[in-house]
Amino acid sequence: MxxxxxxxxxxxxxxxxxxxxxxxxxxxxxxxxxxxxxxxxxxxxxxxxxxxxxxxxxxxxxxxxxxxxxxxxxxxxxxxxxxxxxxxxxxxxxxxxxxxxxxxxxxxxxxxxxxxxxxxxxxxxxxxxxxxxxxxxxxxxxxxQAHNAVDFRSVMDRGEVFIANLSKGAMGEDNSRLIGSFLVAQFQLAALSRADIGEGERRPFYLYIDEFQNFTNVASLSSILSEARKYRLALMLAHQYTAQLGEDLRSAVFGNVGTLLCLRVGFEDARLLAEQLDPLAPHSLTELDPHRAWVRRLSGGTMLEPTFAELSGPATPRQxxxxxxxxxxxxxxxxxxxxxxxxxxxxxxx
Incomplete structure (x- = not known):
């Protein structure tokens, strides 16, 4: 890819x-x-x-x-x-x-x-x-190792591609969470260090975190979501079902994220997510076909009504x-x- x-x-x-x-x-x-x-x-x-x-x-x-x-x-x-x-x-x-x-x-x-x-x-x-x-x-x-091999500020400023393979199967759950948490913290520090340059000079950087609940807690996630935007760090947080988050972490996410993309979910998740996707009913989320989603976006400080989206399937990797x-x-x-x-x-x- x-x-x-x-x-x-x-x-x-x-x-x-x-x-x-x-x-x-x-x-x-x-x-x-x-x-x-x-x-x-x-x-x-x-x-x-x-x-x-x-x-x-x-x-x-x-x-x-x-x-x-x-x-x-x-x-x-x-x-x-x-x-x-x-x-x-x-x-x-x-x-x-x-x-x-x-x-x-x-x-x-x-x-x-x-x-x-x-x-x-x-x-x-x-x-x-x-x-x-x-x-x-x-x-x-x-x-x-005494020195970071990666300059995370440079990764952001130059738009480099950082990929971390934190497979629990290869590392163990505790080790995966440990390293992943430190990586998220490094990107947060790198974003905050952009205070030394003008807002117009801050190149947008997009950080995708799969199973994000394993690498963040309520305090750190609330901080990074509230502060990162002005430093041009955008977070894409993915997880499978809301029970993974816990009530406090779920509140931190719903209270801070702008865009919410929801694919097909079970009934309990649909009931919770429908509250965030008003006026949708829970069955609108449980009956979605593969690669179909409902999306709620924040634009200009205004929360827009959810819209239906058709997503592309997995891309074919280059051999x-x-x-x-x-x-x-x-x-x-x-x-x-x-x-x-x-x-x-x-x-x-x-």
Whole structure:
């Protein structure tokens, strides 16, 4: 499906390609003025993934201080989180580079005085969660690389093609959600960074997220939907049925999206969606033929009445181009596994 003239514009991100991992570092060192944005986006992504333990103790508070401190350290990655919490010599090296007095006081006046009970409540859950992806070679070799292989701002500004294969079958559900959440956060940060150029200079970029509920939470999705439009980031969010979303996430979607496209659905979904597609009745959505849909659009700030649409069927893929595209993407963005693992081992030893 990739035209020949676009071969060099494709980034194919496939975590299951374990021999040639592409680096993704959510906390790569950046301008100190952007530290808070990077940390908040990373924490927001993790909140959705760790919802089962998020409310325990002072977990978020400790994690924010840990990530904020690591942002000052050269070549820091998420693998440094557990080292900050348990490796005193490493923590001392990191804090020697930290310039923020509030962060320094947290470690010297608070963290060092935590008793065993508090550490068990707030620190242990962080260590357990980080340890899960740190001990998995696939995710460790992606998130343990010090530099992002992909410049997401450049992808948006140049209109490049970024494709992420996050198959649960190849990666596992937790790993798929983890990497996908960080990718969405990277695009959100890239969009926000466009504040440094005029609105007319912001090239439109279209981000398609299939099964989006796996890679976002209510807070992050509401933020990106409300802010992304002015930075010319358009989101296409796809999912199969409304029960996947949960009431809060569903409200965030219906309250923020402009265009709603609905193909044939079951009765329960039709009942909910018909409320958004007034004056349609639920049976109008349950009786649709394949490749037919009802579409509600937002135009000039006004919500238009739904219209009927006939969609094209799946396109026929071009044969023989896939291998060339994948090889070129791997050559430009991936690093051989042996090199990555050697670099991680060296970093962990110092």
């Amino acid at each position: 990739i035209p020949r003239h676009r071969t060099n514009d494709v980034i194919y991100f496939d975590p299951a390609d374990t021999e040639f991992p592409i680096g993704l570092n959510p906390i790569e060192k950046t301008d100190p003025r952007r530290h808070h944005l990077v940390v908040l986006n990373t924490v927001s992504a993790l909140r959705g993934l760790w919802s089962d333990v998020w409310g325990l103790g002072r977990m978020q508070y400790i994690l924010v201080n840990t990530l904020s401190s690591l942002m000052y350290y050269e070549h820091a990655t998420l693998l440094g989180v557990n080292r900050m919490l348990s490796d005193k010599p490493f923590r001392k090296k990191v804090l020697a580079r930290v310039k923020d007095p509030i962060l320094l006081s947290f470690w010297s006046l608070e963290f060092e005085r935590y008793d065993s009970r508090l550490k068990a409540e707030a620190v242990a859950p962080i260590q357990n969660k980080v340890g899960q992806f740190a001990t998995t070679r696939m995710t460790r070799n992606i998130l343990g 023989g181009r896939g291998v060339t595209v994948l090889q070129e993407s791997r050559r430009k963005f991936a690093t051989p596994r042996e090199t990555v693992e050697r670099n991680i081992a060296t970093w962990l030893a110092h």
